[in-house]
Amino acid sequence: MTALAAHGAAFAGLAARFGPGTPVVLCHDDADGLSAGALLARALTRAGHSETRVRVIGRGESPWSAALRDELAAQTPGGLVVADLGVEAEPILPGVPTVLVDHHVPRSWPEADAATVISGHADAPIPTTSLLALACATALGRADDLAWLAGIGLVGDLGERGASSDFPEIMGPLRKSYTAKALREAVSLVNAPRRTASGDARAALALLLRASGPAEIVTGTAPEAEALREARSEVKAALDAARRIPPLFAGPVALIRCDSPCQIHPLVAQSWTGRLRRQVVIGANASFRAGFVHFAARSASEPDLITFLRDRAPPLGPDDQFAQGHRRATGGQVRVETWNRFVTDLGFGPEARAP
Numbered sequence: 549m550t551a552l553a554a555h556g557a558a559f560a561g562l563a564a565r566f567g568p569g570t571p572v573v574l575c576h577d578d579a580d581g582l583s584a585g586a587l588l589a590r591a592l593t594r595a596g597h598s599e600t601r602v603r604v605i606g607r608g609e610s611p612w613s614a615a616l617r618d619e620l621a622a623q624t625p626g627g628l629v630v631a632d633l634g635v636e637a638e639p640i641l642p643g644v645p646t647v648l649v650d651h652h653v654p655r656s657w658p659e660a661d662a663a664t665v666i667s668g669h670a671d672a673p674i675p676t677t678s679l680l681a682l683a684c685a686t687a688l689g690r691a692d693d694l695a696w697l698a699g700i701g702l703v704g705d706l707g708e709r710g711a712s713s714d715f716p717e718i719m720g721p722l723r724k725s726y727t728a729k730a731l732r733e734a735v736s737l738v739n740a741p742r743r744t745a746s747g748d749a750r751a752a753l754a755l756l757l758r759a760s761g762p763a764e765i766v767t768g769t770a771p772e773a774e775a776l777r778e779a780r781s782e783v784k785a786a787l788d789a790a791r792r793i794p795p796l797f798a799g800p801v802a803l804i805r806c807d808s809p810c811q812i813h814p815l816v817a818q819s820w821t822g823r824l825r826r827q828v829v830i831g832a833n834a835s836f837r838a839g840f841v842h843f844a845a846r847s848a849s850e851p852d853l854i855t856f857l858r859d860r861a862p863p864l865g866p867d868d869q870f871a872q873g874h875r876r877a878t879g880g881q882v883r884v885e886t887w888n889r890f891v892t893d894l895g896f897g898p899e900a901r902a903p
């Protein structure tokens with residue numbers, strides 16, 4: 549049995565123990581999380597549940613929060629599936645069968661009575677959550693018509709080239725049914741709402757829950773398809789404006805100080821790494837959340853940005869998040885005072901600060 553098939557079998561074993569209440573799927577709001585959520589919900593409904601509810605976990609939300617626990621408890625779910633949101637030890641809704649489907653490095657590991665973990669983080673190559681979801685769906689029944697949803701998540705997380713080289717057995721057959729352009733366009737549209745000012749990805753989920761292929765997302769006339777195109781235009785306009793901002797320099801750091809309600813700072817940082825190859829590029833957005841500066845660090849030359857930032861960290865308060873994520877893609881969310889101290893210590897002048 550392959551690693552993926554084993555993950556699927558473990559999922560089917562737990563899904564068989566779900567109670568009579570409507571199962572609830574929680575999913576991340578990016579292309580991989582949304583397609584995983586849609587895949588799992590469609591598979592559970594096919595497997596005999598009259599309905600499966602999906603809840604997108606958006607900006608600032610967490611399944612491991614009192615707010616989510618209260619919301620879920622009111623729905624008395626028969627089972628919980630948590631997709632692409634990480635792995636943590638704490639039970640989400642004690643007493644409800646719970647399965648965490650994920651591919652990130654676990655933050656902590658739950659006891660067996662708290663949750664079952666389907667994690668691809670130790671597999672080689674590391675799958676996306678949507679690919680794990682396809683394996684779960686396949687273990688429940690016929691799911692080959694849903695494989696394109698895994699394709700959306702693979703291209704979203706790994707890019708076309710990475711997806712094709714790591715998972716040719718999935719991408720090869722998909723490329724016979726769908727063009728690379730259709731998959732790429734669908735990914736770009738599905739990923740747009742999470743970056744808008746509202747951050748509301750429900751239109752993307754709605755489409756993924758019913759579409760029979762990427763064309764319904766890319767050229768569809770449904771109101772949700774229109775909403776995705778509008779979301780993409782909103783983000784593009786914000787990004788175009790931010791790309792005209794000249795970088796500030798201090799030592800090894802190049803800083804682009806933007807102000808937008810859209811989550812464009814990671815894209816801004818990434819877009820400069822091609823031209824500023826020797827620097828650590830930081831995109832910092834002081835208008836994303838009141839009182840905070842959200843920033844993303846990327847670099848073409850520095851392999852460990854977490855260590856780079858931690859070596860230069862300002863004193864942090866309890867509300868500050870600093871240098872979390874991946875070594876090559878990190879950043880933070882810090883209070884304005886923390887930010888201003890950080891950039892001053894780095895050697896930047898007043899134009900780098902946030903008001």
Ligand SMILES: [Mn+2]
Nearest residue numbers: 576578581632
């Ligand atoms: Mn994700």
